[in-house]
Amino acid sequence: MTAPLRIALIAPNRFPIRQPFAGGLEAHVWHLARALARLGHLVTLFAAPGSEPGPEYPSLAVEALTRSNAAAQRFPLPGAVIESDHHAYLTLMAELAQHGAARFDVIHNHSLHQIPIALAARLRTPMVTTLHTPPFTWLEAAIAASGGRGGTFATVSRHTGAAWARVIGEVSVVPNGIDLRGWPMGPGGQELVWFGRITPEKGPHFAIEAARRCGRHLVLAGPIGNQDYFRDAIRPRLGKAATYAGHLDQRQLAALVGHSAAALVTPLWDEPYGLVVAEALACGTPVVAFARGGIPEVVDARSGRVVPNQDVAAMAAAVTEVVGLSRSAVRDRAIANCCAHTMVASYLDIYRNVIAEQDITHDDRLLRTPSRPRASQQSVEHLRTPA
Numbered sequence: 001m002t003a004p005l006r007i008a009l010i011a012p013n014r015f016p017i018r019q020p021f022a023g024g025l026e027a028h029v030w031h032l033a034r035a036l037a038r039l040g041h042l043v044t045l046f047a048a049p050g051s052e053p054g055p056e057y058p059s060l061a062v063e064a065l066t067r068s069n070a071a072a073q074r075f076p077l078p079g080a081v082i083e084s085d086h087h088a089y090l091t092l093m094a095e096l097a098q099h100g101a102a103r104f105d106v107i108h109n110h111s112l113h114q115i116p117i118a119l120a121a122r123l124r125t126p127m128v129t130t131l132h133t134p135p136f137t138w139l140e141a142a143i144a145a146s147g148g149r150g151g152t153f154a155t156v157s158r159h160t161g162a163a164w165a166r167v168i169g170e171v172s173v174v175p176n177g178i179d180l181r182g183w184p185m186g187p188g189g190q191e192l193v194w195f196g197r198i199t200p201e202k203g204p205h206f207a208i209e210a211a212r213r214c215g216r217h218l219v220l221a222g223p224i225g226n227q228d229y230f231r232d233a234i235r236p237r238l239g240k241a242a243t244y245a246g247h248l249d250q251r252q253l254a255a256l257v258g259h260s261a262a263a264l265v266t267p268l269w270d271e272p273y274g275l276v277v278a279e280a281l282a283c284g285t286p287v288v289a290f291a292r293g294g295i296p297e298v299v300d301a302r303s304g305r306v307v308p309n310q311d312v313a314a315m316a317a318a319v320t321e322v323v324g325l326s327r328s329a330v331r332d333r334a335i336a337n338c339c340a341h342t343m344v345a346s347y348l349d350i351y352r353n354v355i356a357e358q359d360i361t362h363d364d365r366l367l368r369t370p371s372r373p374r375a376s377q378q379s380v381e382h383l384r385t386p387a
Helices: 024-038 084-103 114-118 137-145 158-168 204-214 227-237 250-258 275-282 312-322 327-337 340-361
Strands: 006-010 042-047 060-064 106-109 127-131 152-155 170-173 192-195 218-221 242-244 262-265 287-290 304-307 381-384
Touching (some): 006 024, 006 084, 024 042, 084 114, 114 127, 127 340, 137 158, 152 158, 152 340, 158 170, 192 204, 204 218, 204 227, 204 262, 262 275, 262 312, 275 287, 275 327, 287 312
Parallel strands (some): 006 106, 042 060, 106 127, 127 152, 152 170, 192 262, 218 242, 262 287, 287 304
């Protein structure tokens, strides 16, 4: 039996890692931390104050990332704001550079902030970063500034991996996974469901229109991430066509999704993975989604349909097709492709590879160039830029 690993997880600092989740990234980190602890590993979660992954795992500890109120003040130049997140991650990385080697075998970064990557070379502990978004300027700049010593990278879909390959050169692909026990098979129903953060880029107003066109009621659920958008674009459309169920906890949400005829997924950006797709499939609820980002990698013809971006008519027509799909076949798709066990095994394989590589280098000062883990699990792929 292999010895348990001492794992530091760096979470995004915008919202606490707790239920009900602010978004898919918070849910992902919560489930990963618990899954690693359940396997006996010693996990420390660095996350926003108020994070609560659950008391049932004594080997899972939480240490708060603290923001500086002073650093949150506007800088006296037009348009310039010093983010208090800078203070939180600078403080954490300084602590890990000084004491991380004594506390942890590996660090797994899930933040969307540039500082952990830019300062990874100062660590004596190997760091893995999962890139949960398409490339954007700050992270690209941090990777460039790291001089090839920013750690090892993974992405959550082939689509996102291909986008990052031009920046990194090689990246592992580890699809997100969910705890299927938390999303049991449901009996279905007559209504449609849309769930997620209610923001313009998630496009729930398209789901309302698609539901209206196919003559089915839509239930919306999730946190309101943009109050102006909800007031102007969603609330006027509520009533006969749609209702808003609120921000539900995971158990309530799973019950709602499991009692729905189909789930509509309407991103207006390239969704890196689409965790709501996996959650719906696990409940046996077929998905109709815009073909954006990594979503077409998750949905197949037996579990739903992908339709052209913003094509409400195609989405409405697809609903009539998917409601007749076998719900057990839909769940089988989630079991085969969206299981947390596979995801965690893949990450553990990467952890052990980077730890072994660190031991071989005998370098107590700097991380070497990004490792090239070759995981045995089929869920891990490697993408390279063309020669």
